[in-house]
Amino acid sequence: MLECVLRDNPFYKQKYSDLLIPLAGLALRDLDALPLTDKAELASDQEANPPYGTNLTRPLVEYTRVHQTSGTTGTPLRWLDTPESWQWWLDCWVEVYEAAGVGPDDRIFIPFSFGPFIGFWTAFEAGPQVGAITIPAGGLTSEQRVEKLFEYDATVVVCTPTYALRLAQIARDTGRDLAASSVRVTIHAGEPGASLPNVKARIEEAWGARCVDHAGATEAGAWGYGCGHADHMHINESAFIAEVIDPESLEPAPVGPGDRQEGELVLTNLGRIGSPVIRYRTGDLVEMSREPCPCGRPTAWLRGGVLGRIDQMVTVRGINVYPSAIENIVRAHGAIDEYEAHVRTEREMADLLLLVEVTDSDPAAVAKALEEDVHGRLQLRPRVEIVSSGSLPRYELKSQRFRGITDDRTTGKG
Ligand SMILES: [Zn+2]
Numbered sequence: 001m002l003e004c005v006l007r008d009n010p011f012y013k014q015k016y017s018d019l020l021i022p023l024a025g026l027a028l029r030d031l032d033a034l035p036l037t038d039k040a041e042l043a044s045d046q047e048a049n050p051p052y053g054t055n056l057t058r059p060l061v062e063y064t065r066v067h068q069t070s071g072t073t074g075t076p077l078r079w080l081d082t083p084e085s086w087q088w089w090l091d092c093w094v095e096v097y098e099a100a101g102v103g104p105d106d107r108i109f110i111p112f113s114f115g116p117f118i119g120f121w122t123a124f125e126a127g128p129q130v131g132a133i134t135i136p137a138g139g140l141t142s143e144q145r146v147e148k149l150f151e152y153d154a155t156v157v158v159c160t161p162t163y164a165l166r167l168a169q170i171a172r173d174t175g176r177d178l179a180a181s182s183v184r185v186t187i188h189a190g191e192p193g194a195s196l197p198n199v200k201a202r203i204e205e206a207w208g209a210r211c212v213d214h215a216g217a218t219e220a221g222a223w224g225y226g227c228g229h230a231d232h233m234h235i236n237e238s239a240f241i242a243e244v245i246d247p248e249s250l251e252p253a254p255v256g257p258g259d260r261q262e263g264e265l266v267l268t269n270l271g272r273i274g275s276p277v278i279r280y281r282t283g284d285l286v287e288m289s290r291e292p293c294p295c296g297r298p299t300a301w302l303r304g305g306v307l308g309r310i311d312q313m314v315t316v317r318g319i320n321v322y323p324s325a326i327e328n329i330v331r332a333h334g335a336i337d338e339y340e341a342h343v344r345t346e347r348e349m350a351d352l353l354l355l356v357e358v359t360d361s362d363p364a365a366v367a368k369a370l371e372e373d374v375h376g377r378l379q380l381r382p383r384v385e386i387v388s389s390g391s392l393p394r395y396e397l398k399s400q401r402f403r404g405i406t407d408d409r410t411t412g413k414g
Helices: 002-008 010-015 028-033 039-048 083-099 119-129 142-151 161-173 197-207 323-330 363-378
Strands: 065-068 078-081 107-110 133-136 156-159 185-188 210-217 221-226 232-235 240-245 260-269 280-289 301-303 314-316 319-321 336-346 349-358 383-387 402-405
Touching: 002 010, 010 039, 028 240, 078 083, 083 119, 083 210, 083 221, 107 119, 107 142, 119 133, 119 156, 142 161, 156 161, 161 185, 161 197, 161 210, 185 197, 197 210, 197 323, 210 232, 210 280, 221 240, 221 260, 240 280, 323 336, 323 349, 323 363, 323 402, 349 363, 363 383
Parallel strands: 107 133, 107 156, 156 185, 185 210, 336 402, 349 383
Antiparallel strands: 065 078, 210 221, 221 232, 232 301, 240 260, 260 280, 280 301, 314 319, 336 349
């Protein structure tokens, strides 16, 4: 990959032009001699060289696909693929399906509006490659999607974990029981959460199906998948090189007991030669382990999947509080349909406000139980406020329930 990139890719040729190391014979162990790549420099390259930037190893005429990042901050990055790099993506998704036990007997239902976001396009196109009937379910309301998945006798559903819970609420409200459908596996992408034990349990209960996590990024590719063992999400190390760095010092994160590293995930993809990322800062906070996984796969795995975004982490009295920690606690409370978290820090003290929609007849008791639970687990006493049912936003993709560090309280209370 490097050979082609160093010869033909203007972005990386420029980026590496000042390096004093000989790149031609670079070995894998020398990888950390290369500088990290981050999203900001790719964005400014696209701004300076619109619309596609210069991270293109091939002539423009050879590219056939374009997508863009779905992040909620900044200008989206546009990303091109050649047929070769697109097939590499699909091969990574085939790994996800195979790890989830999906094959020719399956009917994969993909309830996603097929816009410029890459994730579900690749899930969709990889479906036929494992021999499954692949059902497009874009352009429908959520109610229609619930009906369609029964009508088509779907066995697999691919969507965000948030949307899986949303469909479950709609099914409940319309008198449908998803657990009575043929769906036996749900695969989740687009946002983290499906590796969190309580989120997973809640989805599995609502759907009567096995819940499998997957992680990917527009710039990097489909890099992770759940193996079915506990909260483990493996990294596809046949297609990616994974490193974990300290996001402050940018040095490799210290290796703790059990060969464990906590910090920001850095990825190098190996098969997307047309538009690669080399030592790319994903912005994802992870805990990576190389302890053997009981599933037998020899690759590194992440505990709890992606824990959140680096910029969403809040430290309270020495304890790192991630969005995933809050998500996992809230999802253990079955009477809470939807929530939103607002965190404000001031002089080392964090103030956590949780807005919750409750279906129980005694919402105050549910709020109290949640408050105790958060306090017990995070040593942080939240304020829990009940809001009216349906007043919080619902998301098909990239939920924004965690309002990070705000300077003042903006509840959007309904
Ligand atoms: Zn495993």
